[in-house]
Amino acid sequence: MKYYIIAGEASGDLHGSNLMKALLKKDVNANFRFWGGDLMQAVGGSLVKHYKERSFMGFVEVLRNLSKIFKDISLCKNDIENYCPDVIIFIDNSGFNLRIAKWAKQKGYRTNYYISPQVWASRAKRIHAIKRDIDAMYVILPFEKAFYKTYGYDVTFVGHPLIDAISDRTQVDEYAFRKQYLLNDKPIIALLPGSRKQEITKTLSVMLSLVDDYPKYQFVIAGAPSQDFEFYKPFISNFNVGFVNNKTYDLLSISNAALVTSGTATLETALFKVPQVVCYKGSNISYQIAKRIITLKYISLVNLIMDKKVVTELIQKDFNTMQLKKELDIILNPDERTKFFLNYYDLEKKLGGKGASEKTADLIFKSIKT
Numbered sequence: 001m002k003y004y005i006i007a008g009e010a011s012g013d014l015h016g017s018n019l020m021k022a023l024l025k026k027d028v029n030a031n032f033r034f035w036g037g038d039l040m041q042a043v044g045g046s047l048v049k050h051y052k053e054r055s056f057m058g059f060v061e062v063l064r065n066l067s068k069i070f071k072d073i074s075l076c077k078n079d080i081e082n083y084c085p086d087v088i089i090f091i092d093n094s095g096f097n098l099r100i101a102k103w104a105k106q107k108g109y110r111t112n113y114y115i116s117p118q119v120w121a122s123r124a125k126r127i128h129a130i131k132r133d134i135d136a137m138y139v140i141l142p143f144e145k146a147f148y149k150t151y152g153y154d155v156t157f158v159g160h161p162l163i164d165a166i167s168d169r170t171q172v173d174e175y176a177f178r179k180q181y182l183l184n185d186k187p188i189i190a191l192l193p194g195s196r197k198q199e200i201t202k203t204l205s206v207m208l209s210l211v212d213d214y215p216k217y218q219f220v221i222a223g224a225p226s227q228d229f230e231f232y233k234p235f236i237s238n239f240n241v242g243f244v245n246n247k248t249y250d251l252l253s254i255s256n257a258a259l260v261t262s263g264t265a266t267l268e269t270a271l272f273k274v275p276q277v278v279c280y281k282g283s284n285i286s287y288q289i290a291k292r293i294i295t296l297k298y299i300s301l302v303n304l305i306m307d308k309k310v311v312t313e314l315i316q317k318d319f320n321t322m323q324l325k326k327e328l329d330i331i332l333n334p335d336e337r338t339k340f341f342l343n344y345y346d347l348e349k350k351l352g353g354k355g356a357s358e359k360t361a362d363l364i365f366k367s368i369k370t
Helices: 010-026 038-043 059-064 066-083 094-107 126-133 142-149 161-167 174-180 197-208 229-236 248-253 264-271 284-293 301-306 321-331 334-350 356-369
Strands: 002-007 031-036 046-050 087-091 111-114 136-139 188-192 218-223 242-245 257-261 276-280 312-315
Touching: 002 010, 002 066, 002 094, 010 031, 010 038, 010 087, 010 161, 010 356, 031 038, 031 066, 038 046, 046 066, 066 094, 087 094, 087 356, 094 111, 094 126, 111 356, 136 142, 136 356, 142 301, 161 264, 161 356, 188 197, 188 248, 188 264, 197 218, 197 229, 197 257, 197 276, 197 321, 218 229, 218 248, 229 242, 242 248, 248 264, 257 264, 257 321, 264 276, 264 301, 264 334, 276 321, 301 334, 312 321, 321 334
Parallel strands: 002 031, 002 087, 031 046, 087 111, 111 136, 188 218, 188 257, 218 242, 257 276, 276 312
Antiparallel strands: none
């Protein structure tokens, strides 16, 4: 079978690569063509465009790059027609993927969506387009199935692929890891400032402002695979901090606490059982627009899934040095840390256990064969 997969960022690349591996178990001669990244490329097939070339965050940034986005949409449509796949698999990345899905459905292609757009967070009217344009939706958050049902759309909950990605990894040798990255033996506070230039620029300087206040700890930045070390150098030149590139899971596995930019990383940090403070700061215009269209009580996946405050969220003006220090002191407190661990174990149970990639691959393969 010929599979055309469209993922738009680092997390999509991870989940796309695991889905491809699972599809190969069902279809040993599977042929892949995709928009993704290094992890998908390592599985095999043909990369059309890397997510690093089209990573835009926020309303203002998208508007500035509209011309490039429309060129990519045109390129994608032409590429699909030339490839003529048996199925198109969309992974998150809704702004791009829903436009392609509308066109693809009209053209008669089979359309499957893995990892739903966050329609439950904003612009729920998109569900009508999803019902029209997507043949099958595979969701990874437990509350999404019930949410879609209220709109008369039956979707399949497959569990969260992060559980597979984390449980299947090889445990890092802590001593060797610290030696390789020139880390001392002090307990680690991991800094996860995000993957896009805009969010890193907004968050990392505030995170680093705490370094001198915690001499008994070492702060270590988790560099994103989408950014080179040169991008981080101006931020860290005046601080005594460690830097680890593209090894976030290994870093989290040996960390005592973490300061995390809102996104998938909040859930990854929770699954590694690391107490965290969630941080978010965008451009003022983007934030004001988002505040008016997003209807959620929380922004972090941890709190959304648990439907209660498990981790503190510092958003926009609340994300400052004083507030961040206050919250970091709390998560370093032994008594508070116990509460985190208990909540994190409950969170993992809600996510449905292992096998999301295999379940999704099996359903997609069976749907094509029938």
